[in-house]
Amino acid sequence: MTIAALLADKTTKTKAKTEALAGWLLDGSLPAEELVAFAETAKDADKGTCIEAIEYATQRRPDIATDGVFDFMVGSLAAKAPRVKWESAKVIGNTAHLFPDKLSVAVAGLLVNASHEGTVVRWAAAFALGEILKGHTAQHADFLASIESLAAQEQQNGVRKKYLDAVKKAAKK
Template sequence: MSIDALFKDKAIKAKWKVKNLGQWLLDGSLPTDELLAFANRQKPADKATCIEAIEFATKKSPGIADEILLEYVTQTLKEDEPRLKWESAKVIGNIAALFPGDLEKSIANLLPNAENNGTVVRWATAYALAEIVKLKTEINKKLLSEIELLCERESDNGVKKKYLDALKKVKK
């Protein structure tokens, strides 16, 4: 089945699309660049489903990611659709360890989302920022103070816990 056919089949629910696409990414039958090209032509909901499939796959196998994927999800953090923001942030969290020296633009695009009205957007952003901080790179000199401020201002305990857990690991 092709990506087009998968999305045109209205009997297939979004979660099954994510699972199928994710498996195709993991088994190598679908290159990430092909899925990204398809996603670029989609409406926001379907684009988010594509990114969720990438999140599914990178959670199991971060190594499928490359610089092009990192750049793509970094850019989608700026989109209006909340689901695009949170799925992209989760992908960045999953793959950050592969690109420790290339995360400044991702951080710059994540930080505005850390104060988003949506709890899920803030949680996913906290996850990504926490994973970046745990890498203990030079960027932490600037990022740690940002995370401490975000943690102080955060009202949701789940989001705050992501930041606190990362700060504990870094300060050990």
């Protein structure tokens, strides 16, 4: 079955589509770059499903993300669709340690999304920013102040907790 056929199948629920795509990524039958190439021209709903599959797969195997996949995720942070924003942020969080030279651009997009009206978008941005902070990147000192400021401003406990947990873990290293 092709990516297009799977996503067009009205009898298969979105979660099952995501799991199928992630399975193909994990077993090597679908290169992540191929899924990204499909997602680049897909409608937002299908793009979100493709990115969610990459997020699911990178939880288990971050190494499936290539430079092109990471760049696509960073670019997708500016998408209109909230689901695309939050799934992209989660992929960035899962794979940030593999792309230390690309984090400044990712951080800029994540900081924009940290102010989004949608709680899930903010939570995903907090997750990714926290993972980057825990990695002790070169911009750690500058970045720590931004995270602490975001935590102080955040009204939602779940989002604030993501920031505060990252600050604590980063301080222990």
